Amino acid sequence: MPEDTLPIIAEALTPGTHQRQRMARAVWAGVEAEQASLLSEWLTLIRARPLLHSAYVLAAVVLLLWMSPLAAMPLRLIRAQGLL
Amino acid sequence: MTSFALAITQGVPTGGSLRAFFALFAMLGAPGRGAQLDEAALQALVVQARDGDRGAQRRLYEQLVDRVFRAVRPMFQDEAEAEDVTQDAMIKALSSLERYQPRPGSSFVSWVVAIAFNTARHRFRRRRPVPTEPEALAILQEALEHSPDPSHELERQRARALVLRALWEVPEREREILSLRYGAELNASEIAAIVHLQPAHIRKLCERWRPRLAARIQELQTPVEPPHA
Numbered sequence: 498m499p500e501d502t503l504p505i506i507a508e509a510l511t512p513g514t515h516q517r518q519r520m521a522r523a524v525w526a527g528v529e530a531e532q533a534s535l536l537s538e539w540l541t542l543i544r545a546r547p548l549l550h551s552a553y554v555l556a557a558v559v560l561l562l563w564m565s566p567l568a569a570m571p572l573r574l575i576r577a578q579g580l581l
Numbered sequence: 582m583t584s585f586a587l588a589i590t591q592g593v594p595t596g597g598s599l600r601a602f603f604a605l606f607a608m609l610g611a612p613g614r615g616a617q618l619d620e621a622a623l624q625a626l627v628v629q630a631r632d633g634d635r636g637a638q639r640r641l642y643e644q645l646v647d648r649v650f651r652a653v654r655p656m657f658q659d660e661a662e663a664e665d666v667t668q669d670a671m672i673k674a675l676s677s678l679e680r681y682q683p684r685p686g687s688s689f690v691s692w693v694v695a696i697a698f699n700t701a702r703h704r705f706r707r708r709r710p711v712p713t714e715p716e717a718l719a720i721l722q723e724a725l726e727h728s729p730d731p732s733h734e735l736e737r738q739r740a741r742a743l744v745l746r747a748l749w750e751v752p753e754r755e756r757e758i759l760s761l762r763y764g765a766e767l768n769a770s771e772i773a774a775i776v777h778l779q780p781a782h783i784r785k786l787c788e789r790w791r792p793r794l795a796a797r798i799q800e801l802q803t804p805v806e807p808p809h810a
Contacts, residue, residue, distance in 0.1 A: 506744055509737075510744060512647060513734065513737060517647075524668050524675070
């Protein structure tokens with residue numbers, strides 16, 4: 498007899514239809530938000546307020562490039578050569 | 582019908598509606614519970630979902646959500662908090678499938694349940710207060726309003742409350758293990774990996790607590806008779 502407590506417990510704790518729908522909505526909204534790329538986020542921003550947000554995005558790109566090794570290394574080399 | 586369901590319907594002649602409800606559950610299963618896929622099929626879905634197949638992601642979600650919720654529900658007094666933890670765990674799992682590494686003897690479900698278990702434990706550390714009675718009543722009222730069959734929903738809520746009451750009488754550590762075993766339906770080795778115990782210890786704990794839990798659930802279903810004058 499005790500072996501059969503498993504389905505009883507599982508069935509009693511299973512979420513109801515309404516609960517399941519509510520969780521599904523929240524999970525898919527969360528997954529969408531997690532999976533949205535940085536590029537698509539920026540494009541959405543630019544579409545919303547093209548002029549102001551383009552300036553922000555441009556500033557962010559310059560800052561990112563300036564701080565990344567990709568841009569820093571050639572800049573150091575140029576400085577070392579005395580060109581700047 | 583299972584022997585426990587028979588014992589419920591034919592046993593002690595009291596508590597009719599709840600016993601009938603449990604028997605119906607045992608025969609039909611809860612609404613919306615689909616067939617569980619085997620491990621190979623789940624792994625195939627994981628591969629498809631990693632490649633961005635939304636359909637595969639949704640099927641994975643449907644396969645996992647009930648087991649995750651059942652694993653974490655007894656860890657919280659608050660129904661909404663268990664929902665939050667289930668949602669957070671499912672988002673984490675579905676968004677980090679590329680990090681999942683299949684291991685021999687360990688199912689994909691156990692990986693997701695481990696995420697949920699850790700999320701629940703993290704939530705415990707910054708626990709919200711236990712919901713007040715009006716809050717709990719509001720949740721019940723909402724469930725009843727959205728149910729096509731309010732009387733069935735009420736019975737379902739009563740059955741859940743009864744099982745949860747029996748589980749909450751069990752010490753915390755054992756309750757977690759019983760939830761993982763009978764809620765998430767993980768095996769002893771998978772549970773051992775999550776709670777950092779030996780599989781033999783898990784088996785022994787389940788053997789010890791299973792009959793006690795069964796007896797307590799049956800006892801709780803039996804209404805207390807008023808004392809004779």
